[in-house]
Amino acid sequence: MNDKLSALLDGDLDEQSIRPVLDSVHRDPSLRTDWDAYCIIGDVLRGDRYGSPDLVTRVMTEIDAEPTLLAPPRRAANAGPWRALLPLAASVMGVVAVAWVAQTLYSQPGEAPQATAGVERVRVAESVPGPIRPVTSAVEDPHREYVFAHQSMTAGGPIPGAVQYVRSVSVVGQDGSR
Amino acid sequence: MKRFAAVLGLCAFLVQSQALAEAPGDPLSWLGRIAAAGQRLNYTGTFIYQSGRHFETSRITHVAGASGEYERLEVLDGSPREVIRSNTEVRCVLPEQKTVIIDRPSGRRIFPARLPASFAGLTESYRIRKGAVSRVAGLETQLIVLEPKDDLRYGHLLWAELESGLLLKARMVDERGEIIEQFTFSDVKIGGVIAAEALKQRFASDGDWRVINAHGIEVDRDHSGWVMNASLPGFTLGSIVRRPLGRDRGEALHMVYSDGIAAISVFIEPMGSDSARASLGPLATGSINIYKRRIDGHLVTALGEVPLRAVQRLGDGIAPRPQ
Numbered sequence: 001m002n003d004k005l006s007a008l009l010d011g012d013l014d015e016q017s018i019r020p021v022l023d024s025v026h027r028d029p030s031l032r033t034d035w036d037a038y039c040i041i042g043d044v045l046r047g048d049r050y051g052s053p054d055l056v057t058r059v060m061t062e063i064d065a066e067p068t069l070l071a072p073p074r075r076a077a078n079a080g081p082w083r084a085l086l087p088l089a090a091s092v093m094g095v096v097a098v099a100w101v102a103q104t105l106y107s108q109p110g111e112a113p114q115a116t117a118g119v120e121r122v123r124v125a126e127s128v129p130g131p132i133r134p135v136t137s138a139v140e141d142p143h144r145e146y147v148f149a150h151q152s153m154t155a156g157g158p159i160p161g162a163v164q165y166v167r168s169v170s171v172v173g174q175d176g177s178r
Numbered sequence: 179m180k181r182f183a184a185v186l187g188l189c190a191f192l193v194q195s196q197a198l199a200e201a202p203g204d205p206l207s208w209l210g211r212i213a214a215a216g217q218r219l220n221y222t223g224t225f226i227y228q229s230g231r232h233f234e235t236s237r238i239t240h241v242a243g244a245s246g247e248y249e250r251l252e253v254l255d256g257s258p259r260e261v262i263r264s265n266t267e268v269r270c271v272l273p274e275q276k277t278v279i280i281d282r283p284s285g286r287r288i289f290p291a292r293l294p295a296s297f298a299g300l301t302e303s304y305r306i307r308k309g310a311v312s313r314v315a316g317l318e319t320q321l322i323v324l325e326p327k328d329d330l331r332y333g334h335l336l337w338a339e340l341e342s343g344l345l346l347k348a349r350m351v352d353e354r355g356e357i358i359e360q361f362t363f364s365d366v367k368i369g370g371v372i373a374a375e376a377l378k379q380r381f382a383s384d385g386d387w388r389v390i391n392a393h394g395i396e397v398d399r400d401h402s403g404w405v406m407n408a409s410l411p412g413f414t415l416g417s418i419v420r421r422p423l424g425r426d427r428g429e430a431l432h433m434v435y436s437d438g439i440a441a442i443s444v445f446i447e448p449m450g451s452d453s454a455r456a457s458l459g460p461l462a463t464g465s466i467n468i469y470k471r472r473i474d475g476h477l478v479t480a481l482g483e484v485p486l487r488a489v490q491r492l493g494d495g496i497a498p499r500p501q
Contacts, residue, residue, distance in 0.1 A: 150443040
């Protein structure tokens with residue numbers, strides 16, 4: 001499918017083939033993320049978007065260093081720059097670029113509706129907790145009563161009533177006062 | 179270059195067609211379903227509450243019957259703490275501090291009228307859409323994403339069980355997608371009969387316990403004596419309550435603003451010897467941001483599960499009503 005995506009970006013797909021690809025992109029969040037990433041990588045390679053300043057240079061250097069990769073069998077003859085570049089660019093840029101692309105997707109509110117599904121996966125890595133600090137005995141939180149009163153007035157949203165109260169009794173947020 | 183223009187066009191097309199594909203009202207009706215399920219179903223389970231980098235495990239049991247809703251929440255890590263909720267009362271029991279905080283929900287929130295009339299107002303402040311179907315606590319869930327339209331509120335991701343609509347996971351994220359807080363059921367049993375034993379308060383709270391009665395009395399908004407000069411898009415004043423706040427601080431005026439999901443409370447109380455020592459400015463307790471300031475011999479405390487700039491704006495906007 002990724003082949004088809006890059007072919008689409010290269011404008012190498014005929015009209016009949018475009019529709020199914022678009023449909024798949026539409027249905028499959030992970031494909032949509034790939035699409036977003038390709039669009040951004042394309043922007044960066046073209047210089048339309050400010051990315052890591054030496055990204056293009058680095059990618060190009062790597063490409064020069066490994067010329068054999070640029071000669072895929074047969075179809076490569078008429079393959080557009082996209083099909084040639086994408087797998088390579090993706091592998092060269094590796095984690096750094098993926099992280100950067102994710103970051104870009106994140107920080108652009110306008111693109112977020114498309115991006116969030118893909119962002120999920122990246123967020124997992126970001127949210128891997130550090131060592132879990134043991135919860136020590138509760139300290140007197142001067143704000144607990146305020147928080148309790150706040151919770152009691154705001155129940156009724158999607159989060160069930162009593163679950164919300166965990167904020168009132170929780171000690172996880174009180175490190176600042178310890 | 180033509181090719182790239184075409185690519186851009188396609189990108190725009192995708193964004194648009196995605197919006198069209200979401201039947202209007204569909205994610206909204208999911209929100210209604212989630213809210214109803216949380217109140218009408220029997221369930222019992224263990225959930226993990228995460229705030230920033232910290233975690234705590236709690237057990238919750240919820241029973242809904244002809245006589246109303248009953249709920250018990252017990253924190254399983256660290257010091258024992260529990261919250262018991264019924265139609266008429268919420269008790270927050272803190273055995274280590276020998277303290278119990280009691281509130282009596284006012285009439286309008288008694289089951290099942292507590293259901294929000296509509297989530298339609300939310301679309302003013304959030305882009306709401308359905309996400310992927312995935313598994314939480316061994317059950318299939320539908321993800322509903324509420325993406326804030328401005329920087330005055332956080333984003334919400336809600337995972338609801340497909341069959342019942344019960345919320346199994348809820349995540350609040352900031353503009354960078356970092357988790358502010360998250361509730362996740364690790365194990366849950368939905369439906370069935372739950373023994374009354376499971377709802378009993380575990381710690382006896384009599385004897386030398388400190389009882390803080392936080393029960394509030396509704397105040398007519400024209401007679402509160404205070405005005406709000408700031409406006410916060412999407413947030414509306416829900417109610418004003420006069421409530422005692424322990425430690426001889428007298429009464430506090432409590433105003434609640436909400437955008438349908440997030441809420442901000444503004445407390446106004448006379449300055450006492452206690453409050454004179456209170457640190458002013460921005461503070462945080464877990465996922466809740468707090469902003470304090472003094473005005474006219476009063477201490478103003480604004481707090482809510484929203485970005486600091488939002489609580490600060492309301493905290494700064496409050497002023498005594500001109501005579």
